[in-house]
Amino acid sequence: MLNQLIATGTVAAAAAEESGSTNLALLIGGGIMALFLVMLLITVSFANRGLGHSPHAEVADPHRQHPNKHGHH
Template sequence: MLATLLTTALTVSAQATGEEAPAPTIAPPFVIGITLFVVFVVLLFVTLSYTNLGRRHEATDEHADPHRQHPNKHDRHQGAPSH
C-alpha cells in the first residue's frame, strides 16, 4: 500500500514538473549491450581455459597416514587399527 502511494506521488510530481526526459547514459544502449556481451564471452573463455586442470593426472587414492594432526575422517580406517 505504501509503495503504491509513493509511486503515485512520484509519478504525479514528475508529470507536474514536466520531467519526462530519459536519464543520461554514457553510451547508446546497443553499445552497452555489445560491450557486456564481449566481457561475458571473454569470461567464458577464461573459464573454459581451466577445464583441462582436472584431466592432467589419473586420480589416485590418498595415503592414509595415522600420524596426521587432523586425519581424514573419510579414509574408512585404512591406516588405523581395527575397532
C-alpha cells in the first residue's frame, strides 16, 4: 500500500510539474505528510498502554455496598 501511495504521489507530482502547477504537488505532499503525522500521533498516544501493571484478582470485601458475587458459588 505504501508503494502505491508513493507511486501515486510521484505521478501526481510529475503531472503537476508538466502543467507548471507546483502548488498541486505541494498540496498533495502536504496532505500525505499530514496524514502520516496524524497516524504517528495516534500511535504515540497509545504507546504506553502495554506498560501497565499486571492484573490481579479482586479481593472479596464484605464492607463494600455491592460486593462482587459473580462466579463465586
